[in-house]
Amino acid sequence: MKRSFVITELLKKKRDGGTLDAEELEWLIRNYVKGAIPDYQMSAFLMAVYFRGMSSDELLNFVRIMRDSGAKLDLSRVPGFHLDKHSTGGVGDKISLVLAPVLASLGLSVPMISGRGLGHSGGTLDKLEAIPGLKTRIPVQRFVEILSQVGFVIAGQTEDMVPADKKLYALRDATATVDSIPLVVGSILSKKLAEDLDGLILDVKTGKGAFFPKKKDAVQLARILVEIATEFGVITRALLTSMDQPVGYAVGNWLEVVETVDCLTNQGPEDTMELVEALAVLALQVSGDRHPLNHQLARIRKAISSGEAFDRFLRYVSLMGGDPAILEHPERFPLPKPVVYTAPREGYIEDLDAYRIGMAAFYAGAGRLKVEDPVDAVAGIRLHKKMGDWVQQDEPIAEIYTVRVDMLDQILEEISSAVRIIPYKPVQTEPLIYGEVTLKGEIRSFP
């Protein structure tokens, strides 16, 4: 009875613009995790935070309490510099799958706990699970073993890690409170800081397919992420990158695995490799590497061209229960016959809206609305063009892979409204990498 009284007082305090102290936040989160505070009270809190935000101290406490809500990794017996990369998510973003084995090849130790896709955006775990046999839920001990053996590991959170975020994440998704900076920071950093990291690099997305489409918001998010993670003693740096169009050409779980293999076998799309290289350079710098840029880039490229990164990826897949053979012969994977979307006229592609392409992939079956919904590994969109490219009339722009024939009209509508073709006029595109976001919130050219 006393407690229920206190919860409405805390809700009022936040609603009226007050700041919850560490004890109040801890009481709130702890009781929510154990079920003593119901979802409907927490969702009111989330919406109040959406409107009122959190102070720096409040956010610091929030992150710490979320992180400490469950078990944490202990990597003290795994040698090396422990570094993870986090992307704020988007469409076609398979960078983690490429970057992690590359960083491992460079001698870093990469314990990567990833998430699932939601709405228009994909998730690393869904992509990995498109590989036949691979399961991303593994015990902590196995996680540490694979990390030690391969130099990287990508897996889902175990049941007992950061339970506060698991509950809150699902609730935010259902209550239109996803795109709140303090809640996003709490969610990202509570998970990352439970990984026992030395360093963290962030790929903060902005543009049409990003969770924070406005550059100003994305910069603020990046700045706060760096500030808070640094306060916890983790060396942290963030790049601001464009999510106006999808990353690479593939959007959809298996399709992105295939593109990952392309990247790791030196045949990756230009934009995807540009991101991989920039983030790998950032990771090296965070880990203390003081070599000049060209030296770093050469090492990164060699990790791929030598086949070492791909080899680590195959070992990882195998240790996770997946079938590495299919990755060497991805053409053997059975796909539905694609429906082709062709250019209605010739011209330059001025827009290839990542959000709409993401929604098209979602309708095709690649995405989900709720964290517990299943996804279809084969579903997705394979682009033939990127922004700035020239197309002939009737030339294919996108292939649609789906078994949901009833959704085809909707998918085609999304793609058609995603694509804008400007006749006879060259197109100026925004840079892919805006630069590094500093603690002052400035954007510094990188690398």
Add this chain to the structure above:
Amino acid sequence: MKRSFVITELLKKKRDGGTLDAEELEWLIRNYVKGAIPDYQMSAFLMAVYFRGMSSDELLNFVRIMRDSGAKLDLSRVPGFHLDKHSTGGVGDKISLVLAPVLASLGLSVPMISGRGLGHSGGTLDKLEAIPGLKTRIPVQRFVEILSQVGFVIAGQTEDMVPADKKLYALRDATATVDSIPLVVGSILSKKLAEDLDGLILDVKTGKGAFFPKKKDAVQLARILVEIATEFGVITRALLTSMDQPVGYAVGNWLEVVETVDCLTNQGPEDTMELVEALAVLALQVSGDRHPLNHQLARIRKAISSGEAFDRFLRYVSLMGGDPAILEHPERFPLPKPVVYTAPREGYIEDLDAYRIGMAAFYAGAGRLKVEDPVDAVAGIRLHKKMGDWVQQDEPIAEIYTVRVDMLDQILEEISSAVRIIPYKPVQTEPLIYGEVTLKGEIRSFP
């Protein structure tokens, strides 16, 4: 799957300051009532409304949809002008119990569906149920019968009336979204407009113990209530009255029944009778009575002094299953021995904070945190003084009736902080009745 998509879109729309149209609101409310939309999504909506408000049209639709969410009264076979009075609630507010039989004695027909107490504020149904045997939950048919026989009836909502508000009210209480003007208006008017009324009078409270302590907010609430109810064809007028100190001397369910009997037997406290008379005059005017004020006041006073109003009250109690004998001998009701709070020094009582006295009564057991919690009929506070009164040192200011001895310290603390005594200095008090709130939001002297 489609619906869950739509609900988050509606949440986003409201969150971002948009206006839901009639179809969207209807879909939202209907699905919430039938359980297809869970509490945690509705509470996010409520918090978004708290921050964003509702447009006039939106609120009109909201009220209509709520009203139409269940069964409505049909009073077409009950003769007379059907008028109800609603108070926005507070501490010691037993006005309805006195006013309803008075209005019935004046020839009005008063179908009053009341609510329960919550937090620091009392509820009419809880007070009535302090009368041994009386149950406020009666079938609709019985409601109409008692109204026809006695000229008034006070009861709880039946299960099938305004189910949308029942669910929303409990949720708002648990999520710190009670004091939002559109939500309050929706809740009050959906219920009142389901009563098949010709006229409605409102007692909108302001001050320390009111839900909208600030006069500006209370005036806005009154204005919007009058505006919206009038749009529905019900003649509606509102008084703005003070809830800085409790109404009368009694706070707590049985204690307020006793004070009700005092009022109906011509021994009521001055402030309580002032409110009863002003509201009765307003009711007469709303019903079309064009007599001069002194004529109206004389009729009102005669309804009481003649014993007619009390007689109607006893008949009502009896028809509701209550024991009328105890009302004629309230001293027979077994009460715990009171703990007396005495004046720490002599002086004028400058403050007798209604909110804190309400909380003291709550801790004593008179109130509840959740609508389903039980209340203790005997618990409460009996004041010996009102604001502006002179007290000697050690003179009793309040008697505490409670069986919760473990709560005594907290109760005494609330009372002690409620009472402020200023030495040797006469005190200016605000008026009890500020006046009538007009459709323009002005306060016009009344009566």
